[in-house]
Amino acid sequence: MSIHIKTQEEIEKMRVAGRLTAQVLTMIEPHVIAGVTTDELNDICHDYITNELSAIPAPLNYRGFPKSICTSVNHQVCHGIPSDKKLKAGDAINIDITVIKDEYHGDSSQMFVIGKPSIQATRAIEASHIAMWKGIKMVKPGVQLGDIGHAIQKYAESKNCSVVREYCGHGIGKNFHEDPQVLHYGTPQTGVTLEEGMTFTIEPMVNIGKRHVKMLKDNWTVVTKDHSLSAQWEHTILVTENGFEVLTLRENEVVPDV
Ligand code: MF3
Ligand code: CO
Numbered sequence: 001m002s003i004h005i006k007t008q009e010e011i012e013k014m015r016v017a018g019r020l021t022a023q024v025l026t027m028i029e030p031h032v033i034a035g036v037t038t039d040e041l042n043d044i045c046h047d048y049i050t051n052e053l054s055a056i057p058a059p060l061n062y063r064g065f066p067k068s069i070c071t072s073v074n075h076q077v078c079h080g081i082p083s084d085k086k087l088k089a090g091d092a093i094n095i096d097i098t099v100i101k102d103e104y105h106g107d108s109s110q111m112f113v114i115g116k117p118s119i120q121a122t123r124a125i126e127a128s129h130i131a132m133w134k135g136i137k138m139v140k141p142g143v144q145l146g147d148i149g150h151a152i153q154k155y156a157e158s159k160n161c162s163v164v165r166e167y168c169g170h171g172i173g174k175n176f177h178e179d180p181q182v183l184h185y186g187t188p189q190t191g192v193t194l195e196e197g198m199t200f201t202i203e204p205m206v207n208i209g210k211r212h213v214k215m216l217k218d219n220w221t222v223v224t225k226d227h228s229l230s231a232q233w234e235h236t237i238l239v240t241e242n243g244f245e246v247l248t249l250r251e252n253e254v255v256p257d258v
């Protein structure tokens, strides 16, 4: 139960793992189309990670998780298990990729929509995306995790959305999940104070309806209790001397003005 401050050598390895994670999301995008199954997306990612990147898909066998990526569709909040179900027009899907390279983890997820997004999907996807970036942009030494959680919650709720509380961001490094817990709600000036060299994820799950969730019988897939749409984005972040570095930034992704 302690927060590991990464050395320069570890940070360099986290940069590599983060870059590879981002590459997987860029690679999979053109495959996320109507008619594809989430199993097929899983297999494409698995082969790319193991063969092209010579890396390890961290979810596979993690606490018994049966696949190499998480795919959470529509009212699924997180930890969806790839299956033989086909994606169809209007579906909104979160693909969550975690890669291990040279013992270190990169963890990132993004939303994709098949065809034209519904107004509700657009709302959830934009609210969670901007909420994540509002949180990321606060990161610098001296800021407290409660400040970040509060900023994320305040933004999501201002858009009439709710923030899931049962799952959170997390420290990351040699471990997939380590201290600290990064809550996506909170009270300013509370919680862990950030220091240079910390690495953690920010990954808010934002619902159009109520915040409450339940677990499906597969013991992994988390869904909204009211079956409202849910959206999530995730990046792995390094606290730098003056601010933050997004370790999983994709090649064509720019840090937005939020
Ligand atoms: N990638 C998820 C996260 O952001 C965790 C998935 S755990 C798994 O923390 F076992 F479902 F892969
Ligand atoms: Co994560």
Ligand code: CO
Residues within 6 Å of the ligand: 096, 097, 098, 107, 108, 109, 234
């Ligand atoms: Co993740």
